Amino acid sequence: MEVLVEVARGASNREVGEALFISAKTVSVHLSNAMGKLGAANRTAAVARGRELGLL
Secondary structure, eight states: OHHHHHHHTTOOHHHHHHHHTSOHHHHHHHHHHHHHHHTOSSHHHHHHHHHHTTOO
16 A cells, blocks of 8 residues: 555655665556556556545
8 A cells, every 4th residue: 555655656666665665676566466456557547547536
């Protein structure tokens, strides 16, 4: 959720990693997992789906 919130704010993987004190690669893995669970093909679709579901 924290990664998705940061992505919704427009942050890059590097910026998300810095904000959450994790590596950009870890952000990428978390984002990929979230995209899979949300049925989204990309980060923009993941944010849109998160908003549709009331997660953001």
